[in-house]
Amino acid sequence: MTTDERIYVAGPICFFPRGGEIWQARRREAQYYGFTVTLPNDNKRPPAQSKEHGAYLTLKNCRDSINQSTGIIADLENFRGSEPDGGTIYEVGMAYGHDCKCYAFTRDKRPMGVKYNAGTYVDGGILDYKGRKLPHIDLPFGVCVLGACKVIEGTFSDALKAYMCDLEEESKKKAMRGYSLTKDSPKQTIPRGTRPIVYVADIFRYEEDAAEKYAEMKKVLEAQGFDAIVPTDAAPGVPVLEDTGDVMEMVYNQFDHYQQHVRNCDIILANLTDYEGYEPSSDVAFECGMADQLGKKLFAWMEDGRNMVDRIPSHENNQGRMLDANNYSVENNNAPINLMFGASFQIFDGTFENAVEKMKEKLQNV
C-alpha cells in the first residue's frame, strides 16, 4: 500500500560489526511493506582520491538519498555516551529541512533523568559524569529531536509499523468530507540587511549562565561585522508560549524557536565539542543538518580538534579499520568528527573567539 513513500534509513549501525547487513535487513523489511528505501550508501560513486574526498562523496550520497525521500526513520540508540549518534541526528536535520516525515525509534524513551546511568543526584537536579547539570531531565531526548520527530519506543519494525498506521490515517483523510489541514510554510522572519547573520548553535543553551555567555559571544561576532543570533534568543515570528503544563507543547515551541533561528541565519557557527560522551549535542547536530539542507554557510569549532581516531581511543583491526573499545568503527577521514560534519563544515580547533576570526578570514577569501 505504501508505494509512494520513499524512506531514508538512518542510524549508527554502519559503525557496528555487520552494520551493512543490518542496514540491508531494515531495507528489506521496509520493502516488504511496499516502501522504496534509500540508504546513505546507496549510489555508486567514483573512486575517492583521498580520505577527505571519500568523506565528501559519502556525504553527497547521503544528501542525494535524502533529497529523494519522503520520510526518514532514524535509530536514536545512545552512542559512545548518552547522546544519539551525531551523524544520524544530522541526517534527521537534513530530512526535516527537506520536509520529510521524521520518525525515530529507541529502546528507551524514559526521561533522561531516569535513564541517565552515570548521574550524581544533587539538590534540584542531576549532575552528569562531567559534573554538569543535566538539562531537560523530564524529556527522553533533545528538544530538536523531539520537536521534529515522532519518537517510537521499540525497534525499527515498530517505527515502520507506526509510519504505516499514520499513512493509513492520511489515506482516510483524503476521503473525509469537511476535513482540511492548513499550515504556514516556514519562512525567514528577519529582513536581510548588509551584515551577514550568524546563528551560534551552541551546547550551553540550557545552563543557568547561558544568557551571560551568549551576550559575550554576540559582542565578539558583532565586533567582527556579523549580526548574531544565539539559542536563547526568541525568534521573530515565533510566539513565546506561557507554560501550559503540556510538556510536549512547550518542547515544540522551544524547537520552533531553534529551527526558526536556522532559517533566519546566513551562516551557522556550531559548537561541535563533545557534549556527552564522544558525540556532539543532538540539538546542535540537528541544527547543523538542517542548515546544510537549507544551503547556509557552515562553520564550527571544537575545543579538541584532533582527528577522530586520535580523540577516541581506538585500535586498528586486521582489515585496517579503526575500532573503539566496543569494536565500533571510528571514522578515519582526517576530520575530528563524524563525516557528516567533517565533510560539510569548516571546523576550527580551539576557542569560539578563534573560530570567529578564522571564519571571517575564510569568508573574506571567498
Add this chain to the structure above:
Amino acid sequence: MIHEEHLYIAGPVCFYPRGNSMWQSYRKEAEFYGAVVELPNDNWDSVPGDSIEEKIINNCDISMRKCTAVLANIENHRGFMPDAGTVFEIGMAYGLGLKCYAYTRDKRAQGAKYFGGTYELDRILDKDGEILMNMDLPFSDCLVGSTKIVEGDFTDCLRVFREDVEEESKQKAVRGRVETFEAPKKNPGKTGKKVVYVGDCRRGPQAEQRHAEMKRILEKYGYEAYTPSDYNVNVPVLQQMDDPYARAYNRFDHYQQHVRDCDIYLCVLDDHRGYEVDSDVAFESGMAYMLEDKKMFGYIESPESMAERTHSTLSESGSPVDINGWSTEEKGYPVNMMWGGTRLFRGMDFEEAVKQMTELLKGEE
C-alpha cells in the same frame, strides 16, 4: 497530555477464563502511563436495569461517556469476525466522537488471513459460498474507516496512542496550523415517511439481491428504506480512488451517514462467518445506539440462543461456555448482550419482523 485522557478498554477478554483480571491488568498498564481508565463493568452495583443485558449496555454507556478514547481488541472471535460486542462499543465511541484505536495480532488483508476460502480466479468465496469482500483490507469498512488499527497487543496499541497524544500536544504549538473537520449531521428523508436503515452484511451481488427484497418489504409497510447497497445521496462516491484506505473510508462514510439519517435502525444480527454478528452491522448498532434519536430493532432468523448455536455446555459455576472454555451469553440470549437496548425479533422471516416492528411503533405513537 496522557493524564487528560480517559480510556475505555474494550475486548472479548471478559469471556475468557480470568478475563476480569486481564482487564484489570490492562487498566493498570494504562494507569502506569498516567491515563484514567474506564472499564465496561465499572459501575455494576449501581447501574440501572431490569435484566443483565440492560445493565450491561447501561454500564457501558455510563463508562463510555466519561471517556476521550477507546482501545479495543479486535482479535477474531469464534470465527472470522471480531467480538461483536467489542465492535458495538467502537461504534458507540465513534458516535460520541471519541478517538478510536484497536489492536490485532494479524493485520494482514482479509483475503490472506481467511482460513475457509474457496479460491476462484479473482475472488474468494467464504465457507458459506458468499464472496469475501474487502479482500485487500484487514477488517470491515466501518472498522477501517473509524479506527486506527495497530498490529500488536494492548501494550503496542497503548504505545501508539501515547505517541499520537504527544504529537497532538506538539501540534498545538505549530504556528499557522489549522485542522478542521466538519462533523456530519443528520439529513431529513425525501418522502416525509419514517426512514429505516437496514444494517445487514454487505457488498457483492448476493447482498444486493437480499437488500432489494428487504427494501421492497419495508416500502410495502410504508417506510422510506435504505440498505448498505444504497449510496447515501449526501456523500460523494469516490470509489475510483487508487488508495484502498481512502475507498474504505468513503464506503464507511456512506454507511455512517445512513445511520445518522435514519429514524429507525433495523439490524440483522445473524451469525456471519462464525458465531458473531457482521462487524459493519455491530459498529452501526453501537453508533445508532449512542446517537440516541433512533429507534433500534434487531432481527435474527435463527430461533436458537447463542449458547445453543455454539453448542455450549455448563461450566462448574453453571454458566454456559463454548468448546474453548469461553463464556457465551446466559439466559438464552440470542446475541451479545450489548444489544440489550435493542428490541429483538427472532425465529421468524424478515417480513414478519417488519410487520411486528410496525405494530410496535404504531402502539407507541
